[in-house]
Every structure is written in C-alpha cells, then in structure tokens.
Amino acid sequence: MDAFILQILNGLDKGSAYALIALGLTLIFGTLGVVNFAHGALFMIGAFCAVSLSKLLQLSYVTIDETQKDFLGNPLKVETPYVESWFGPEVGAAIIDWSVPLSILLAIPVMILVGLIMERGLIKHFYKREHADQILVTFGLAIVLQEIVKYYFGANPIQTPPPDALLGVSNLGAWFGFELPYPNWRIVYFCFSALVIAGVFAFLQFTTFGMVVRAGMADRETVGLLGIDIDKRFTIMFAIAACVAGLAGVMYAPINPPNYHMGMDFLVLSFVVVVVGGMGSLPGAVLAGFMLGILESFASTTWATTTLPGINQIIIYLVAIIVLLTRPRGLMGRKGVMEE
Amino acid sequence: MLGLNKNDLTLLLVVAVLTLFAPFILNPFPADSAMAQFNAGYPDLMQRFIIFGIFAIGFNILFGLTGYLSFGHAAFLGVGSYAAVWMFKLLSYNVVPAIGLAIIMAGLFSVLIGYVSLRRSGIYFSILTLAFAQMSFALAYSVLSNPKFNLTNGETGLQVYKNDPQIFHGEGMQDFPHFFGIYMNSTHTMNVGAWSFDFNAGYYLCAIIMIAVFYLSIRIFRSPFGMMLRAIKSNQTRMSYTGLNPRPHTLAAFVISGMYAGLAGGLMAAMDPLAGAERMQWTASGEVVLMTILGGTGTLIGPVLGAGFIKYFENIFSKINDNILHQWFAFLPDGIEDFVVFIIHPFIGKGWHLTLGIMFMLVVIFLPGGLVEGGQRIGKWIKSRGKSDDKTATTEPAE
Amino acid sequence: MGILEVKDVGKRFGGLQALGDVNLSVKENSVHAIIGPNGAGKSTLLNCLVGKLIPDTGSVMFDGQSVLGRSPHEINQMGISRVFQTPEIFGDLSVMENMMIPCFASRDGAFRMHAVKNMMTEKDIVEKAEAMLVDMNMADKRHMHADSMSRGDKRRLEIGMCLAQEPRLLLLDEPTAGMARADTNNTIDLLKQISDERDITIAIIEHDMHVVFSLAQRITVLAQGTPLVEDDPENIKGHPKVREAYLGEAA
Numbered sequence A: 001m002d003a004f005i006l007q008i009l010n011g012l013d014k015g016s017a018y019a020l021i022a023l024g025l026t027l028i029f030g031t032l033g034v035v036n037f038a039h040g041a042l043f044m045i046g047a048f049c050a051v052s053l054s055k056l057l058q059l060s061y062v063t064i065d066e067t068q069k070d071f072l073g074n075p076l077k078v079e080t081p082y083v084e085s086w087f088g089p090e091v092g093a094a095i096i097d098w099s100v101p102l103s104i105l106l107a108i109p110v111m112i113l114v115g116l117i118m119e120r121g122l123i124k125h126f127y128k129r130e131h132a133d134q135i136l137v138t139f140g141l142a143i144v145l146q147e148i149v150k151y152y153f154g155a156n157p158i159q160t161p162p163p164d165a166l167l168g169v170s171n172l173g174a175w176f177g178f179e180l181p182y183p184n185w186r187i188v189y190f191c192f193s194a195l196v197i198a199g200v201f202a203f204l205q206f207t208t209f210g211m212v213v214r215a216g217m218a219d220r221e222t223v224g225l226l227g228i229d230i231d232k233r234f235t236i237m238f239a240i241a242a243c244v245a246g247l248a249g250v251m252y253a254p255i256n257p258p259n260y261h262m263g264m265d266f267l268v269l270s271f272v273v274v275v276v277g278g279m280g281s282l283p284g285a286v287l288a289g290f291m292l293g294i295l296e297s298f299a300s301t302t303w304a305t306t307t308l309p310g311i312n313q314i315i316i317y318l319v320a321i322i323v324l325l326t327r328p329r330g331l332m333g334r335k336g337v338m339e340e
Numbered sequence B: 001m002l003g004l005n006k007n008d009l010t011l012l013l014v015v016a017v018l019t020l021f022a023p024f025i026l027n028p029f030p031a032d033s034a035m036a037q038f039n040a041g042y043p044d045l046m047q048r049f050i051i052f053g054i055f056a057i058g059f060n061i062l063f064g065l066t067g068y069l070s071f072g073h074a075a076f077l078g079v080g081s082y083a084a085v086w087m088f089k090l091l092s093y094n095v096v097p098a099i100g101l102a103i104i105m106a107g108l109f110s111v112l113i114g115y116v117s118l119r120r121s122g123i124y125f126s127i128l129t130l131a132f133a134q135m136s137f138a139l140a141y142s143v144l145s146n147p148k149f150n151l152t153n154g155e156t157g158l159q160v161y162k163n164d165p166q167i168f169h170g171e172g173m174q175d176f177p178h179f180f181g182i183y184m185n186s187t188h189t190m191n192v193g194a195w196s197f198d199f200n201a202g203y204y205l206c207a208i209i210m211i212a213v214f215y216l217s218i219r220i221f222r223s224p225f226g227m228m229l230r231a232i233k234s235n236q237t238r239m240s241y242t243g244l245n246p247r248p249h250t251l252a253a254f255v256i257s258g259m260y261a262g263l264a265g266g267l268m269a270a271m272d273p274l275a276g277a278e279r280m281q282w283t284a285s286g287e288v289v290l291m292t293i294l295g296g297t298g299t300l301i302g303p304v305l306g307a308g309f310i311k312y313f314e315n316i317f318s319k320i321n322d323n324i325l326h327q328w329f330a331f332l333p334d335g336i337e338d339f340v341v342f343i344i345h346p347f348i349g350k351g352w353h354l355t356l357g358i359m360f361m362l363v364v365i366f367l368p369g370g371l372v373e374g375g376q377r378i379g380k381w382i383k384s385r386g387k388s389d390d391k392t393a394t395t396e397p398a399e
Numbered sequence C: 001m002g003i004l005e006v007k008d009v010g011k012r013f014g015g016l017q018a019l020g021d022v023n024l025s026v027k028e029n030s031v032h033a034i035i036g037p038n039g040a041g042k043s044t045l046l047n048c049l050v051g052k053l054i055p056d057t058g059s060v061m062f063d064g065q066s067v068l069g070r071s072p073h074e075i076n077q078m079g080i081s082r083v084f085q086t087p088e089i090f091g092d093l094s095v096m097e098n099m100m101i102p103c104f105a106s107r108d109g110a111f112r113m114h115a116v117k118n119m120m121t122e123k124d125i126v127e128k129a130e131a132m133l134v135d136m137n138m139a140d141k142r143h144m145h146a147d148s149m150s151r152g153d154k155r156r157l158e159i160g161m162c163l164a165q166e167p168r169l170l171l172l173d174e175p176t177a178g179m180a181r182a183d184t185n186n187t188i189d190l191l192k193q194i195s196d197e198r199d200i201t202i203a204i205i206e207h208d209m210h211v212v213f214s215l216a217q218r219i220t221v222l223a224q225g226t227p228l229v230e231d232d233p234e235n236i237k238g239h240p241k242v243r244e245a246y247l248g249e250a251a
Helices: A002-032 A039-057 A082-087 A089-097 A099-121 A131-153 A172-176 A184-206 A208-218 A220-225 A230-252 A262-277 A282-299 A302-307 A311-326 B006-020 B034-038 B043-066 B074-090 B095-117 B122-143 B201-222 B224-234 B236-240 B246-271 B282-295 B302-319 B322-331 B334-347 B349-366 B370-392 C042-050 C072-078 C095-108 C123-135 C151-164 C181-197 C209-215 C233-238 C240-250
Strands: A060-069 A075-081 A169-171 A181-183 B187-192 B195-200 C004-013 C016-026 C031-035 C057-062 C080-083 C169-173 C201-205 C218-223 C226-231
Touching (some): A002 A208, A089 A099, A099 A230, A131 B349, A169 A184, A208 A230, A262 A311, A282 A302, A282 A311, B034 B302, B043 B195, B043 B201, B043 B302, B074 B095, B095 B246, B201 B224, B201 B246, B224 C095, B282 B349, B322 B334, C016 C218, C031 C042, C031 C209, C042 C072, C042 C080, C042 C201, C123 C151, C181 C209
Antiparallel strands (some): B187 B195, C004 C016
16 A cells, blocks of 8 residues: 555656646647747756756855865865855855755746747747747757757756755655655655646636636637737747746756756657647646656556566557557547647 | 659769769868868768668658658667667678668568557657657667567667577678678778778668669659659648548658668668667657758758768767867967857867757758758859849849 | 438537438539538538548438448549639649649559659550640649649649549539639639530539529528528529528528
8 A cells, every 4th residue: 555655656756747847838839839849958957047056056265274284284275155155154054055946036037038038039930830840940949958058067967956954755654654755855846846737727717818828729810819919928828838847847956967868858758748638738738747657657666667677668658659549639638629 | 764854863873973982072181181180081981971861861751752750760770770780690790681681670660650650640640759769769778678588688789799699600701791701891991192092891882772772762752652742741631532542651651761761770780780779769860850851851862961961060070179179260369269269169079969959940940941952042042143243234133 | 313312411519410411412414502501511511421521310322332431532532522612732743743643543543652653654644634734724834833823723723633533423612712703703614614524413512602503403502400492593593491591691
C-alpha cells in the first residue's frame, strides 16, 4: 500500500512539470494556433533564471584576514558575498540560501519579456504559414536559445540546491501510521505547480480577459467580429504561457540540475502529454501530465523493469501512440478539433 | 538519355562530375599553406558529405514531395547501421550484404512506423514520428541491450569483436570493411607540386552509390508516382475525390525515404564499423530536416547542397579558434580587432550549432526555398539588372 | 429505377436532425437539381452520397450497389465525381498535370506505383489530358500554375478533371457560387453542352434559380432535412409549398 502511494507521489513532481509545460503549449496552440517547439526552451530558461540568481547572489569580494592562517601559514583569503556585506551576514546568508524561491521574482518579468519578444518578434509572422513552417522556425529558435545558454553556462548540469530548510525528507505516512519518506522540495514543487495551475484556470475562468481568451479559443473568427482585439490578448496569453513554463523550470532546478538540453528533453514528452490530453484542452493537458508522470513512475519500479526491461523509457510513447490511433482528439479534446 | 530530359541529365552529369572529382575540388589550397584549413578533401569528411547527402535526398522524397514532416528519420539511419554491423559480426567484413541488410531492415522498420504514423497528418504525424524515434532511441540505448538479448550493446555501441562468428571472414583478411577485398580505409595520396589529393576507396563507393540513388530520385520526381505525391501535398481532398487513395502513396514514399536513410546508415557503418544509439536521437532527425530545408525542399539538388553546406561549415567552423580570428583581423586597430573577435567568438568552434540555428531560422523566415531559391533569386537579380542597365539608356528603370 | 437511389436517409448531428427520411431517385442521363433554403441539408445529403459522411439510417444505392461505408476514393472509382463549391484543384501543379492525374486514376485505379517511368512518356494519358484541355478551351493554359488562374477557369478545370474520369454521375455543389454573371453563364453553357454530348447523369445543388431552371430536367426541393416535393421544373415554379418554403422568401 505504502509502496503504491509512494509511486504515485514519485510521479507527481515530473507530472507537475509535464502538466505546466503542456498547459502552456496547449494554451498557445488553442489561442494562436501555433505549435511551439521552443516551449521546452522556455522551461530551460526558467531553470537558468534560478541558476543565474543563485550565482549573482554568491558574487563575492575577497578580503585578506590577517588573524587567520591557512594551512601554509599565509593570511587567509576570505570571500564575502556582497549580499552579506549589504544586509549583514545572517540575512545575507538566508537570501543566498533561499535563492531558488527568490528566483521566481526574477523569472516572472524575465519570462514575460522573453515571451513578448518571441511572439511579437517572430511567431506573429507565422500565423498564416503552414504548421510545418511553424514547427521549423520554433525548432530553430529552440536550438538558438539552448546554444546561447550553453555558451554562457557550459554544457554540464549545474547543481542548484533548494533552501536548507526544505532540503530534508518528511515522513508523509506518519499521520496514517506507516513509513512514507518523501523529499520536502518535491512536496513544495507539487504544491507550487498546483497553485500555478489553479491560478491560470482562475484567471481564465473569472476575469473578463480570460473569458475573451476562452471564447477566442473556441471560435476565433466570431470573437474577432465582435470588435475585440483578439491578437493583443493572445500576445499576452503567450507571455503568460511562457511565464508558466519558466516558473515550472525555476522550481524544477533543485530536482534536476539544469543543463542546456533539459528543454528539449521535456519538450518531446510535453508534446506527447498535450496530444494525449487533447490538443487545445487545458484540463486535458493537466490531467494527462499527471497521469503520464505517475504512469512513468510505476513503470520505473523494479518489478516493472525486471518484467519488461526498459519499460520506463518507452511507456509514455507507447501510451501516446495508442491514444493517437484509437482516440485521435485525445482524452479531453473537443470533437472536430484537429482530427485529421 | 537515361530516360531524363535535357535539364535533368545536365544536373545529373554535373553532380556526377563534382562528386567524382571532389578530392580535387575540395582541396584547392596547397597542403602547407595557411589556407589549408579550408580544405575539405579528407576521406572521412568527404564520406560524410556523401552519406548525409543520401540521407537528405531520401528525406526530401517524403517531405519535399508530400509535405509530411517526419521528425523520426534518424531511427531508420540507426537501424541501418545496426543491421550493417550485425552483418559484419555474423558473416564477414564485406560491405555488400551489410548494406543490403541495412536497406531491407530500414525498409521493414519504416513500413511498421509509417503504417501507424500515416494514419494522421499534419502536426500529429510529426509528433507521432517524433515519439517513435524517441522510443527507438530508448529501445536501442537501454531496452535491447540487456544481457539476455543484446541487440544494440547500449551505451558502448555495437561493434565487431574477435570472438564474433564472421563465418565468411577469410584467413589473412584485415579487420576492416571491404568491397570484395578493396578496403574502405585504403587511400591513395597523389602529390602534385605543393598540393596533395586523397583518393579513398570508401569515398568512391559512397560516391557511386550516391550518384545512383540521386538518379533514382530524379526518376521518382518525374514519374507519375512523384506527381501523385506532389498532388497529395497540394490538395488531399481532390486527391481522394479523384479516386486515388493517398495512404498507400504516402506510405510508399515513407518507405522509400526510410530505405534511403537505411542505406546512409549502412554506409556509415561500412566506413566505420560501429553503431551507436545517439544516431537515432531526434536531434539527429532534426539535422536532416535542417539540411533539406537549408538546401531547398522539394528541389532535386537542394538536399545534396544542404548536406554538403552544413557538413562543410560544421568542419570549418569547429576548427576556427580565437587565434585564427586574431590573424584574420590583424589589420584592424587593436581595440577594434579584439571587439570583432569578441563578437564572432560565440559563433565559432563549439558555437557552430548556434550559427546553424540562426542560419536555419533566417532561411525559414526569409528564404523558404532554401539555397536553391537564393541562387535563383540572385540569378534573376543579375538578369534584371543587366536588362535594366540596357533600359536606363532610354527609359526610367521599372522600379 | 434511377442510377442513384436514396432511401430513407437520416443523419443527426447531436441534437440537430440534419436529414430525416430523404428519398431521392435520379434518372440516368438526366440533370437533377436539389434546391432548398440555407440549412435545408443539401450539403449534408451530398456528403452522404460521396462517403464523407455516413448516414445514421437508410441506404444509398448507385447503379445497384450500396455506397455506404465506402471511402471517397472508392465511391469515385464506382463512377461518381464531385465538383466542390470552391474549386478543389491541385493548386501547386500545372494545368496539364491537374488534367493528367484523373486520367491516371481512371486508368490505373486507386494506387499503382509508377515510380521510375517518366510521366510524359505515357502517351495515352498525355493524349487524353490534352484532348480534355482542348474540350475545356484551356489548351493554351496547359503550362500555367493552376493556382494562378481566375476562379472561372479553376471551375472549368475542375469540371474538366471530373469529366476526364468519364464518370457516370457528376455531382455539383453550387458550381456558380460567388461567380460573376458572365462566368455563371459560361458555366451553364458548359454544363448544358456536357449533358447533351455525353452519357452522363448530373446532380446539382444550387442556390441560383437562374442556373437551376436553365439546366434541370427534374427538381427536388429540400426543406429542413426532408424532401418537400419532387417534380418537373414547370410544376416546381408554381408549386404553393415551394413558394412558401423557398421561392417566397427569395421573391
């Protein structure tokens, strides 16, 4: 029983990441009709926001402490981060420690800006072109973005630890009387994702802006005829989708040390998630994200991998192929949407 | 002649001459000169030109004619390589059965994937092929390399070991792929004055095969079948309401292009008897997409140009480093020289992929017809300039 | 027995009864028009005939064989060709190639792989396509990009492509919609000529009464998914029910 629950929990963090990226992908597809192969790169940029901030905060100056000697007997060089000298050692250390959650503050404006530039500068010009062209140009953009990141941050994964307070493992089963150790940060990640997802849904459900966007997703032309400037709202939607992917990336940094190709790795799977959930369906994307995350986690158990070696590597693709062939519009896709 | 019209025949002859004389053409600089770094006449680089050319020609038969964008073609290349190495392991180092099996296996594999993927079109097709390719990669990388059933040898890559059966491997034969005794790595170097030219057996095998499959692709483009494929790209509704079933047509195109990929994979193994899973990754599929688009989708020569262009500049760009840049810009004042080098630095050496990505985006945005369209535009521009020069004598230019 | 027999065909879309108990009989070598106000189910009916939609109830027989459950290309191979409301042609191909494709389709069937033959060496196909272009008055346009032609020419080409297959039944879906008067009259003349000169049955869905009454020998009026009346043009003109349902609102 506890092993069963543990597998579900293990699937949640990956599932959350899938769900958040897929949510943005499907939002962009639903509103702008564009298949964005650069969406994984946005996730990666988010993760590198966390990396950059933690590096920035650790920028230090060197002082020579005459009172201490190193093992060679020379005066000890002490590196003091600027933040510590500005805010005092304790607050400064705390800020450095909490750099990953703090990166959210950095990531939001950065991602919105990146999203706006991407949409206005590039994707706008591809609305009327074929899907193949959209795929190709965003694929090119994804390569460019990841190569830029590789240039500045190198090819190796960069360890980005969560705050010490959230480093440990909690026994989630304690209330129910069994052992269920689970890393704290993953709990945080899941809660954070749930919050972001709820935020996006609330925004679409309860604001006039969201209403127009939903109406536009259902029938773009009619809404356009009402004299509403759909394009402008869609641009903002793109920025929001970029932001969601970025936030998913920021908080994922401690789980999986960011590297430049993490975006591509997640992109392929997120596409699969979108397709399984139903292109253009927001609840479908979330549902399929968590489902596939959990499924993957079950397929990674020793029982599964000894019965069918490598099943964990291919399970998601298998599911996607089966879904696409038997129910092409996906689990929750609307009838008639992209069913060719 | 050869069932081709005049233009196609000229094109074929030009390609044939260029490939056969490539060892000269690609080594225009004396071996000891500073410019020798721009020479590309090394056997392994030339082999890569040709092999990726074959891969791209095949990909173009699918994407260029039918418009179905596959992101999974590297899987067929990988299957071809694995099949070829297995032939080396089981039979002998002769490349003929190896390449044969590579084509057959890639063909069978593409029937399977194509049959499933082609039930959808548009982006769904792209995503399905992508999923298949990633699955094949995972299968090759881990699933099919367990001790009980080791088909791919996982991370290490499949290679020939001393204790492999190699039932037809003759006494005294070298341990390297050969074509009835002609070893693929045997190279004849010809020195003419300061120049040196390498003639490599493997390269010429690839070159002759490429000319043959290029000829085949011209025939396919000009055939009724090729026209049907273009009709599918143009209007599938009219296609089916004209009594034609699009699916077997697209499947046939898919399988043909899969077999081209398998052939490329087989040749790759024949030049270097090793097959690794990374050949199947979807970024490798992306590479052939880049080549085809960059050269010119749907044109005959485009994919070959694109493959040559990318592989050539990959080689050159990776070799350039800051020192070389400083030499080039030495004529500039110091501050400006450093600045120029600083600006160019991210795009060279390991930054080649960045350059490639930017180039690719520019082509998709501004030049959807690729290099071929670019060439045509320049040709037109020169022509019209010539004409308008004549006109200016009498009238205002048309603009 | 007509060449096309539609019996009790019904089709629902969710809560909407698009077609209910449609009966229709098209006589061989006649021109049969199906008219009706917007939303009467004309296009739905047409889509049921060509295999794009499968009706929920009833049967559709063409020349004694059921067409239900067959895919569009199979139905086409039985001898039914369809002309669309907006011309569906191969826009990226030349006019000549457009004309050759149906010739191949009727000679070789739904799929046959001629992968290494040069298509211009297929003498019979080339001759047939050229003859058809001459018939359609388009011989001078053979090298043109099909997409670069005027709408009237595209329509003409599409009809020519359908005829090249020598179909027994030609279905036309509002062939003159959105056309200028001159183009409309040209199309009427063309269709008249076709029905006079060839062994062909024409079923036409049309909005334009001018077109309908200049061509049709028999008319079915469809309203709200059911046939109101089927009769000769003279009787349709004066029929009170028809006036009420259709002509009344137009007049």
